[in-house]
Amino acid sequence: MRKIQLFLVIASVVFLTFSCEKNVDIEIEKPIPEKAALTNAWKDNPYKLNVIYFVPTDVDTVANFRKRLSEILIYAQNEFAVNMEREGYGKKSFGLDLVSDELINIIYLKGKFPKTTYPYEGGSGAVKKEVDAYFTENPAAKKSEHNLIIIPTYNTEDPNSPGGPPFYGTGTTCYALDYINLDRKNLGIGGTTGWKATVWIGGLLHELGHGLNASHNKMNKTLESTLGTALMGSGNSTYGISTTSLTSATAATFNTSQVFSTSTRADWYASVQFELKSLSSKLENNKIVIEGTFTTNKAVKDVVAWHDKTPYGSNNDYDAVQWVSKVGANNTFKFECPLADFYELSGDYQLRLGFMHENGTRSTENFLYSFQNNSPNLKDVVLHSFLPTTGWNILGTDSEENDGKAANVLDNNRNTFWHTEWKSNQPIQPHYFSVDMGAVQTAKGVSFRNRDNLNGAMKDIKIYGSQNGTTWTILKETQLPKTGKSWINVNFDTTVSTRYFKIESTSSWGDFYYSNLADFAVFND
Numbered sequence: 001m002r003k004i005q006l007f008l009v010i011a012s013v014v015f016l017t018f019s020c021e022k023n024v025d026i027e028i029e030k031p032i033p034e035k036a037a038l039t040n041a042w043k044d045n046p047y048k049l050n051v052i053y054f055v056p057t058d059v060d061t062v063a064n065f066r067k068r069l070s071e072i073l074i075y076a077q078n079e080f081a082v083n084m085e086r087e088g089y090g091k092k093s094f095g096l097d098l099v100s101d102e103l104i105n106i107i108y109l110k111g112k113f114p115k116t117t118y119p120y121e122g123g124s125g126a127v128k129k130e131v132d133a134y135f136t137e138n139p140a141a142k143k144s145e146h147n148l149i150i151i152p153t154y155n156t157e158d159p160n161s162p163g164g165p166p167f168y169g170t171g172t173t174c175y176a177l178d179y180i181n182l183d184r185k186n187l188g189i190g191g192t193t194g195w196k197a198t199v200w201i202g203g204l205l206h207e208l209g210h211g212l213n214a215s216h217n218k219m220n221k222t223l224e225s226t227l228g229t230a231l232m233g234s235g236n237s238t239y240g241i242s243t244t245s246l247t248s249a250t251a252a253t254f255n256t257s258q259v260f261s262t263s264t265r266a267d268w269y270a271s272v273q274f275e276l277k278s279l280s281s282k283l284e285n286n287k288i289v290i291e292g293t294f295t296t297n298k299a300v301k302d303v304v305a306w307h308d309k310t311p312y313g314s315n316n317d318y319d320a321v322q323w324v325s326k327v328g329a330n331n332t333f334k335f336e337c338p339l340a341d342f343y344e345l346s347g348d349y350q351l352r353l354g355f356m357h358e359n360g361t362r363s364t365e366n367f368l369y370s371f372q373n374n375s376p377n378l379k380d381v382v383l384h385s386f387l388p389t390t391g392w393n394i395l396g397t398d399s400e401e402n403d404g405k406a407a408n409v410l411d412n413n414r415n416t417f418w419h420t421e422w423k424s425n426q427p428i429q430p431h432y433f434s435v436d437m438g439a440v441q442t443a444k445g446v447s448f449r450n451r452d453n454l455n456g457a458m459k460d461i462k463i464y465g466s467q468n469g470t471t472w473t474i475l476k477e478t479q480l481p482k483t484g485k486s487w488i489n490v491n492f493d494t495t496v497s498t499r500y501f502k503i504e505s506t507s508s509w510g511d512f513y514y515s516n517l518a519d520f521a522v523f524n525d
Contacts, residue, residue, distance in 0.1 A: 046263065053109065065152075073208075089252075146212060146257070304322060307349055349369050365485050392438060399514075400433075415518075435501045447488060448519070458509075461504060
């Protein structure tokens with residue numbers, strides 16, 4: 001999140017009462033007091049958020065930071081719990097390492113370098129390296145995989161000035177700034193723009209959401225009047241002033257976050273085996289109905305559907321409306337997404353399905369669709385029944401690496417892929433591979449699945465068919481979207497009969513000289 005945008009957030013109107021400020025100043029040189037008997041409902045969470053106060057060598061510590069930040073985070077802890085309960089998860093919240101009812105254990109860490117080493121753009125890596133080194137030397141201080149790193153502002157007069165510290169989320173670590181007015185007593189002070197504290201506290205909690213695994217999303221349209229703006233939405237500047245809340249998708253995400261857990265496990269965020277087995281979609285009673293099944297070796301707690309108005313990596317997923325489905329018998333799921341909850345019924349959308357595993361890992365599947373005349377065209381939001389590839393072979397290819405053989409596109413495994421040469425030889429586009437299906441087959445289309453790294457993923461392609469493997473007829477010329485995880489379907493204009501397919505890549509995403517692909521499939525359903 002860029003500071004100049006500050007996508008702010010959270011809280012319900014019930015949290016508009018400000019607490020009284022006590023005249024206490026906790027200096028960093030004073031030892032942290034002994035832990036007192038606590039009444040905090042989440043004090044026994046086995047995993048707690050690591051809160052780090054990171055100070056470059058040429059930046060001053062902001063006075064009273066322990067008390068101010070403790071109050072902000074303890075309030076947020078309670079606010080999150082109320083929202084979690086509303087969404088059916090009980091009064092769960094993230095754990096904090098408390099030293100008293102009113103203070104949390106904030107790790108003070110003096111940076112090794114001046115602020116120029118830790119800029120907004122790219123500086124988070126340098127900060128994280130020192131934080132990781134601290135935890136390596138002090139393993140008992142690390143309470144979970146989740147870090148909130150707060151850095152004093154680089155401009156005491158105007159924190160919004162360019163050149164500030166990192167202020168965003170990266171994985172399970174997030175960054176925010178501190179300055180003298182970052183205090184709950186200042187919420188709402190400062191006029192209609194440039195709030196004295198609202199912007200910065202709201203921004204901190206938005207980034208905390210990222211650090212707890214949450215993605216951007218928007219409050220569904222019909223809920224906006226009661227639940228207000230979403231925690232992970234954009235630009236509301238309303239934290240503590242008007243109603244802002246967790247969405248159902250954010251609550252489902254937090255439900256499988258390590259620091260919300262009340263039990264321990266050894267496999268947090270470990271890789272899982274997952275496969276989407278079926279998916280269908282339709283428009284029924286002005287609702288987009290999506291149903292499917294999956295297999296996995298690690299239980300899924302919830303399935304989340306995000307409908308994102310602006311796909312293709314434009315980072316505008318702040319406007320993604322969202323729904324949650326519970327998992328039914330035999331790993332089934334179903335969504336009913338009313339069109340009344342969409343803000344725009346036009347243009348391109350990306351459907352992202354997130355499968356929230358019990359160990360915090362998320363499996364994601366992506367599908368593209370568009371609205372035409374206020375109605376969704378869902379023909380590509382489907383998982384086809386593919387022809388079995390037993391007995392199929394690669395007829396030929398113009399280029400392949402030893403660890404990127406063209407035969408990998410037939411194994412239905414995204415961890416293996418075809419990759420044209422790049423290590424020693426670097427042949428330029430176009431590239432191709434051709435497939436012998438062993439016998440003439442009827443086909444209504446073909447599907448492609450990219451690897452996770454989309455650099456060099458096929459972009460503009462030509463699809464050919466042949467009866468003899470030497471004489472080729474073009475069947476389709478199209479552009480594939482830049483998307484991973486899920487199958488990309490290309491439908492033929494008419495059903496074709498062919499034994500051989502040739503796929504020619506004339507350009508790739510990123511305008512690279514090479515091409516790659518994880519899987520290729522054919523369907524006739």
